[in-house]
Amino acid sequence: MSAIIIKRSCCMGRRAINKPSPQSRPFSSSSSIETQQEDTANEPPNTKQQRQTNNNSPLLTTNNELTAIVNSFPKTTGGRLNYAFGYGSGVLQQQSSSAGMVDIILAVDDTYSWHKENLVSQSHHYSGFARVGGARFVHWMQTFGARLYFHPFVDVDINVMNEDVGIDTIQREIKYGIVSTDDLIEDLTCWKYLYLAGRMHKPTVEIDLSTTPSSEHEEQEQVVVNRRDEIAEAQQQNLLAAVSASILLHGGERENEDMTLPITQLYNTIAGISYAGDIRMQTGAEDPNKVKKLVETPGMQALWDNMYSSILSDMQSSGILNKDEVKLELDFNDIAMRKQLIQNLPNRLQLDEIVGDATSKDSILRGSELLRTELANIVAPAAKSQSIKGFFSAGVSKSFKYAMAKFAKGRLKK
Numbered sequence: 001m002s003a004i005i006i007k008r009s010c011c012m013g014r015r016a017i018n019k020p021s022p023q024s025r026p027f028s029s030s031s032s033i034e035t036q037q038e039d040t041a042n043e044p045p046n047t048k049q050q051r052q053t054n055n056n057s058p059l060l061t062t063n064n065e066l067t068a069i070v071n072s073f074p075k076t077t078g079g080r081l082n083y084a085f086g087y088g089s090g091v092l093q094q095q096s097s098s099a100g101m102v103d104i105i106l107a108v109d110d111t112y113s114w115h116k117e118n119l120v121s122q123s124h125h126y127s128g129f130a131r132v133g134g135a136r137f138v139h140w141m142q143t144f145g146a147r148l149y150f151h152p153f154v155d156v157d158i159n160v161m162n163e164d165v166g167i168d169t170i171q172r173e174i175k176y177g178i179v180s181t182d183d184l185i186e187d188l189t190c191w192k193y194l195y196l197a198g199r200m201h202k203p204t205v206e207i208d209l210s211t212t213p214s215s216e217h218e219e220q221e222q223v224v225v226n227r228r229d230e231i232a233e234a235q236q237q238n239l240l241a242a243v244s245a246s247i248l249l250h251g252g253e254r255e256n257e258d259m260t261l262p263i264t265q266l267y268n269t270i271a272g273i274s275y276a277g278d279i280r281m282q283t284g285a286e287d288p289n290k291v292k293k294l295v296e297t298p299g300m301q302a303l304w305d306n307m308y309s310s311i312l313s314d315m316q317s318s319g320i321l322n323k324d325e326v327k328l329e330l331d332f333n334d335i336a337m338r339k340q341l342i343q344n345l346p347n348r349l350q351l352d353e354i355v356g357d358a359t360s361k362d363s364i365l366r367g368s369e370l371l372r373t374e375l376a377n378i379v380a381p382a383a384k385s386q387s388i389k390g391f392f393s394a395g396v397s398k399s400f401k402y403a404m405a406k407f408a409k410g411r412l413k414k
Contacts, residue, residue: 011190011346012237058093058299059205061086061102061172066207068158069104069174074121079114082181082227083107084207091205092300094293101153104176104207105196107184107231111149112139114178125151129392145386146195147183151176152390181227188234191241191346193382194375198274200235201242202294203303242270243311244344247321248354249372251332252365261328263312267295267304277376277383333364349374 066086073081088103108114116135123131130138142149152175162168179196187197209224246269250261271291295304312328315321320337321330331337335358342350354371356364 011186011192011348012241012344058203058297058303059091060089060093061091061205062160063205063208064160065158065170065172066091066102066104066205067209068160069102069156069172069176070106070207070209072122072156072158073106073176074114074117079111079117080109080224081106081114081209082109082224083184083231084209085200085204086207087199087202087204088175092203092297092303094290094297094300100173102172102174104174105148105179105199106176107179107181109181109227111142111178111180112136115139115142115149125154127392141389141392142178142180145389146187146193146382148177148179148195148386150390181231185230185234188231188238189346191238191348191378194274194378195382195386197238198379200238201270201273203300203307239307240311240344241346242273243308243315244341245273245349245371245375246270247328247330247332248338248341249368251338251356251368252361253332253368259329259331261330261332263305263323263326263328264295264301266328267301267308268292270308271295273375274379276372277378277380333361335364338364338367348378 066084070081070084084104084106086102086104088101090100090102106114112135115138119126119131119135119138126138130141133140138149154174154176155171156174157169157171159167159169184196187193187195188200191197243266246266247261249269268291271294275291295301312321312323316323320340321328323329333356335355338355342355349371351370351374354367354374356367
């Protein structure tokens with residue numbers, strides 16, 4: 001079993017898989033399937049790859065619509081927007097979901113400057129607490145939880161191209177979160193909170209920022225490109241760590257004595273990493289079938305394949321596993337393989353006890369359970385504090401409305 005050792009980040013150990021360059025391998029979850037004909041004339045190439053020609057297309061909100069939403073936000077130099085993506089059941093269909101509330105994450109250089117301008121131009125997006133406290137209060141609130149500041153139930157009017165009437169104005173309900181680019185990169189590489197890192201284990205739709213109006217000079221625009229490349233590199237580390245952790249979690253399981261794992265089961269395990277210890281799952285404030293829907297909704301597996309097929313192929317080339325279109329073949333209890341995979345995890349998870357002992361299968365099972373516990377110990381505090389923060393960032397009424405909507409998806413579907 002050979003290993004190709006590449007660059008070590010501040011939070012990752014030695015990584016045993018070739019690292020793709022950000023320029024050569026896109027890190028959005030766009031699939032490589034043919035495009036739909038409608039509403040694609042002005043879409044960028046990466047967006048066209050995100051659409052499918054059949055009725056199983058999971059894309060509910062077009063990139064044109066997502067870009068139009070982002071265009072309604074500040075374009076300050078200090079709070080420069082570096083990266084944005086859409087996610088959730090309002091963007092990608094999860095079985096019977098329709099195009100409801102659109103979830104968006106915006107990564108900016110300086111959250112204080114960004115909020116300061118947004119409070120002036122769109123103060124109605126903020127809670128009464130935030131409007132009274134101003135940008136300094138909002139910036140202070142940003143530091144709690146997973147260092148995200150969310151605005152749920154915001155109505156925005158956007159202009160989109162309609163083949164029949166030309167430019168058409170439509171209203172969409174959105175929830176958007178603000179994060180600093182540095183905090184996003186840290187979570188992707190260190191799994192400090194496994195909040196956005198966990199969200200980006202799953203398919204998302206990268207929003208094209210090249211057409212967003214900006215007053216920035218050419219050298220400042222280059223900064224955006226450079227920062228996006230940093231995020232791309234961090235995301236590749238994040239995806240490799242997700243695959244490695246998921247394989248390690250299956251160690252010692254009786255059902256894996258035949259040394260095979262369906263690829264859909266691997267994806268389900270990856271999707272569940274960020275829900276380990278999440279209070280929303282424990283209290284019924286989240287759909288208990290959410291993980292299954294994220295993977296098995298028609299059209300979604302193509303997006304998962306697009307995200308992870310190259311990493312799995314690299315693992316096959318390095319002798320860790322064999323794969324075909326539907327399953328993986330590997331010895332889950334091979335200690336040398338487990339030692340190699342654990343090097344792909346953030347340093348905080350590189351524990352010898354997780355690897356296990358070659359003389360004891362029980363030690364391997366205990367190691368897998370220890371990894372599961374350690375993941376939950378990362379997720380739980382951030383998820384809990386982020387939920388509590390919502391009462392101050394979104395306000396009591398919006399937080400109550402959001403909680404009730406979550407419970408409707410959760411308890412009522414058990």
